[in-house]
Amino acid sequence: MEIRTARLLLRRPRADDLDAFFAIMSDARGMRYWSTLPHADRDVTRAWLDQKIERTAAGGEDFAIEFEGRLVGDVGAGRLPDFGFMIHPDYWGRGIASEAAAAFIDYAFSRQLTDQLLADVDPRNLASLRVLEKLGFARTGEAKNTFLLGDEWCDSIYLALPGPR
Structure with a gap:
């Protein structure tokens, strides 16, 4: 299954994506607002990627994002309706997250895979909040201390995007 924009x-995602995903998942800038700490080694990323591949084979809707022939991120829903994306920091500010997310949203709703998409974002992650709100997601709530990363508690803003009626 491929989606082109x-x-x-x-x-x-494929097993041979390990090095590219490790480059993303080990970068402290990119993982600042993620739900886990940066990956310390490829074994951590391999376990994460293996789980992603298994989940996709079992019906999950995860997609690797390629830009100019390079894997630069991930978008989708491992467990619908939960939605998310990550982009390597070297590619931030180029509209890749917006373009990939919009394509996934069209895919998910046109195939009637879900009647809504949900997102959970660290309130400090203003760029991701802007992307989601630009795509039509609306804030539905917030919570304190939802993730403990190392010794830092992180908060969450919850958003939802209803499917077309």
């Missing part, structure tokens, strides 16, 4: 290829 003007600049991107969204495709299912």
Whole structure:
């Protein structure tokens, strides 16, 4: 399964994506607002990627994002209706998250995979909040101390995007 946009290829994750995903998952900038600490070594990323591949094979809707022939991120829903994305920090500010997320949203709703998408974002992650709100997600709530990362508690803003009626 592939989704093509003007600049991107969204495709299912593969075992040979390990190095590219490790480059993303080990970067402290990119993992600042993620629900886990940066990956210390490839074994951590391998376990994460193996789980993602298994989940996708069992009906999950995860996609690797390729830009100019390079894997630069991930978008989708491992467990619908939960939705998310990550982009390597070297590619931030290029509209990749918006383009990939919009393509996934079209895919999920046109195939009637879910009647809504839900997102959980650290309130300090203003860029991701802007992307989601630009795509039509609305804030539905917030909570304190939802993730403990190392010795730091992080909060959550919850958002939802209803499908077309």
